[in-house]
Amino acid sequence: MNHRVAEAGRRGEEQELVVIVHGFGATQYVMWPLAGRLKSSGFHVCFWNYLSLFASIETHAERFSEYLSTKLESEPRFHIVAHSMGAIVTRAALNRSRLPNLGRIVLLAPPNGGSPVARLASSVLGGFVTPTRELSSNPTSYVNQLKTDSNFEIGIIAAKFDLLVPETNTHLPSQRQHETIIATHNSLLLSRRASAMTARFLRAGTLVSRL
Numbered sequence: 001m002n003h004r005v006a007e008a009g010r011r012g013e014e015q016e017l018v019v020i021v022h023g024f025g026a027t028q029y030v031m032w033p034l035a036g037r038l039k040s041s042g043f044h045v046c047f048w049n050y051l052s053l054f055a056s057i058e059t060h061a062e063r064f065s066e067y068l069s070t071k072l073e074s075e076p077r078f079h080i081v082a083h084s085m086g087a088i089v090t091r092a093a094l095n096r097s098r099l100p101n102l103g104r105i106v107l108l109a110p111p112n113g114g115s116p117v118a119r120l121a122s123s124v125l126g127g128f129v130t131p132t133r134e135l136s137s138n139p140t141s142y143v144n145q146l147k148t149d150s151n152f153e154i155g156i157i158a159a160k161f162d163l164l165v166p167e168t169n170t171h172l173p174s175q176r177q178h179e180t181i182i183a184t185h186n187s188l189l190l191s192r193r194a195s196a197m198t199a200r201f202l203r204a205g206t207l208v209s210r211l
Contacts, residue, residue: 015044016077016103018202021064023084023109024052024131030189031083037195038081043202052085056130057142061092069097079103079202083189084111084165085131091148104153104205106198109162109185111135113169114143137169150174155201157194159183179207 018038020031028047035045048067050060072078078101082090087110094102111118114137122132134142148154150173158170158180167180183191197207 015042016079016202017072017075018043018045018079018081019068019072020045020047021080021082021086021090022047022049022052023082023086024135026052026083030186033190034081034195034198037192038199038202041195041199041203043079043199050089052131053129057085057089057092057134060089061096064089064093065096068093068099068102072099072101075101077101077103079105081106081108081198081202082110083108084185085135087112088135088143088146091146094148094152095146102152104155104202106155106157106201107170107172108157108188108194108198109159109165110156110170110172111137111143111165112156112172113137114141115165115169117164148172148174153205155179155197155205155207157181157188157197157207159185159188162188176205177201177207 020035022028022031028049038045048064080090087107115135116137118132119136119138122136125132154172154175156170156175156178158167160180160182162185164185171178179197181193188194201207
C-alpha cells in the first residue's frame with residue numbers, strides 16, 4: 001500500500017467529514033492551512049495520502065476508491081477536497097465506486113484539461129514519471145479522455161496566476177460552479193478566501209454568496 005490516511009483532531013458529533021487529497025509531488029502538510037480553516041468552519045477532516053510521482057493515476061484511483069467505499073461506508077455523509085493532481089485521482093476514483101453517502105466535491109486548481117508544463121515535462125520524464133504524461137495538455141492524454149458523471153456536485157476554484165494549470169484548463173463540463181481568485185497554483189492552498197469558498201460549497205452548494 002502506498003497511501004496513508006491521517007485524521008486531524010477530535011471529532012464532534014455533528015461534524016461532517018472532509019477527505020483532503022494533495023497534489024503532484026506533495027504531502028498532506030501543504031494542505032494543513034486549508035484543513036485548519038475547514039475545522040474552524042465546523043468540519044472534521046482527514047487526509048488521504050499517496051506517493052504521486054511514479055504510479056499511474058488509475059493505480060492511485062483504485063486505492064482511493066477502495067478506501068472511500070470500505071473505510072467510509074459507515075459515514076453518514078462525507079465530502080472531498082482535492083488539489084491539482086489529487087483532483088484527477090479523485091475523479092478517476094469516483095468512476096469506480098457507487099458512494100451513496102458522498103456529499104460535495106471541491107477541486108482546487110484541477111488540471112481537467114491537462115497542464116502545458118506536464119506536456120513539456122513528459123517529453124523528458126514521461127518514461128518513468130508516469131503522471132507527467134497522463135496530466136499533459138495533449139488532447140490524447142489520460143486526463144483529456146477522463147469522463148466525470150454530471151450527477152456529482154462539483155465546485156471548482158481556479159487560480160488567476162497559475163503557471164502550471166491555466167484557468168481555461170480547470171473547467172469541467174459537469175461542474176456545478178466555477179470561480180477564479182487571485183492566487184497561484186500553490187498559494188491557493190493558503191488563501192483564506194479559497195478556504196471560505198470551499199467551506200461554503202461543502203455546506204450549502206455554492207462557492208460565493210449570491211445575495
